[in-house]
Amino acid sequence: MSTDTETSRESEPTSPKRATGSPGERLDGRIGIGTAVLAVVSVQLVAFAVAFAVGYPGAYAGFAVVSAGAIAAWRNRGAFGILSAALGTVLLVALGLPLLMLVARQRLGMVVEMAADPAVQQALYLSVYAPLLAALASVALGVPLALVLARGFPGQELVESLVDLPLVVPHSVAGLAILFGFGKGGAFGGVQFTIPVIDFTFKFTVLQTMLGMVLAMTFVSAPFAVNSAREAFESVPTRVEWAARTLGANRWETFKRVTGPLAWRGVLTGGVLAWARAVSEFGAVAIVAYSVEFFYLPEGESLSAQHAPVFIYNTYLSAGLEESGAVATLLLALSAVIFLLVRTAAYDDGGWP
Template sequence: MRTPDLDARTLVLGVAGVHVTVFALAGSLGHPTLYVVFAVASAGFLGLLAGRGAFGVAAALCGGTLLVALAYPLATLVTFTTPTAVLDALARPDVRRTLYVSVYGPLLATLLAGVLGVPLALLLRRGFAGQAAIEALVDLPLVVPHSVAGLAVLLAFGQNGAFPTLPVLGATPGLVLALAFVGAPYLVNGAREGFEAVDRDAERAARSLGASRFETFRRVTGPLAVRGVLSGAVLCWGRAVSEYGAVAVVAYNVAVFYPPAGERVQAMFGSVFVVHELDVNFQSAVAVAVLLLVVCVAVFLAVRALTRETGRWT
């Protein structure tokens, strides 16, 4: 029997349909405030229907206000432009190059952060002397201003830096290093939470049956922690996609191999391209922003779906 799930799904779809209708109506009347008020009030009403008392209603109102603050700007962005304008933007070669760099660069940064960060997350889960200092160092990029992070990466790894022969300024390696710098904390912390959720008794049981440390990790720890690792990777990729400050310093224009052209081309990272486009044509900038949003959300949802399925397999 799946009736409760079906009823819940029907309720969600019904509420979403009402919100879309009211949003469109408020926009057509030129009074978007009406929708904001409706959205917050409807959250409180749903909290009241849940029957959890005054505290439940207050919590629903607070949560509804936050959700409106998160969703309403994106809905406004998407409805500001037209499908024709978005398709026109997609037809531009420079926009297609931007989309490629905006997905390709963060994926490389996530791979780099994963190869280097997952073993560190495992060590942090097991504990060692000086762990508090290492944890603070891992989280430090979260509080460093983004332009400062870009400048730090440029000075550390650019010309006369640790790897003098590595192209950093305006190059793909510099872009990847900058994105990995800002995104790595999310991957390390997500992976560590995944490892910490693994039952140590299961690991001890595997060792007692003669499994080596590597076999225990491969057959027990790794599969049980993979969902946390993938969740951290999703957050790392999402953080990298949204980066602007560090990229603007290190790779405002980046030279990257572009498969459709079969050669290296100059391209801008997505967030940098949108800001640059604002100085040229506001309508075009919005269309490009919507296109980037659609691509990033599609990749994000696909990876999240993979994460859920992996959680079921494990």
């Protein structure tokens, strides 16, 4: 009898489970978070396009704030969550609306014309190449320092203050510091060596040289690489490192097999931030290396060009807002694509590279 009852119960169709959570969370579960984010971004872009088309782009700011609060309410975040979303969106609008306006007010023909200009191409190339060298220098020299800072030592506060000092130094002062420190009469102003076999002579010169540009960019961007790497190393559990040491690994093996794999995303993020900061540098570069000679790979020869922010400023003074805005849009698009690609790679689910 009991067997028949159990059999009949097993044969009975199970009732569907009642959905739990807010409507927004249930919707995310059905369509996926990525699709939901894409839908929200698409709606925001359409709203901005409509507001811009009717001549009231400022109305989009109100729409963005209200829609953020509505999404928080839909996801059942409560009054505090709604207020946080609304206030946070005010800052996002302040950051994003000028960039949207910059892109929206450009004339496509002018952007295409400036993109085909060899001088613009050379400036954009230099503005990726030189910051890349500065970011590599910041990471190569900053990671060992970050590891030491993460472990701690007496007087660490003084070193951390020195690392962070470029963040508060005015850009023009940074450029002057580079000239006083490494220019004529500076610490390495008279350094020169020659390799007779290949007829190569190197002279340490920073004024109007690629070396000076990279030094200026490294000066302002190194804090981002050091601080990001330090935070990544500090997040690595000490017990895991000690476990590796007790199993016979030396310090280098522990870093290679334990610390590095657990902290590499933070190190890469620091390098990306350092690159982005170097791309945006104007004041120090304008003082130290207004125009530099470098090897331009597409043409296979050395030529002289300006860092894109300096080039954009000169274009604004000589040609006006329209042409400088077109070049600025090209630089913004190029930087955004590279930044997003590297950030996506950094936060992929892949392991230690």
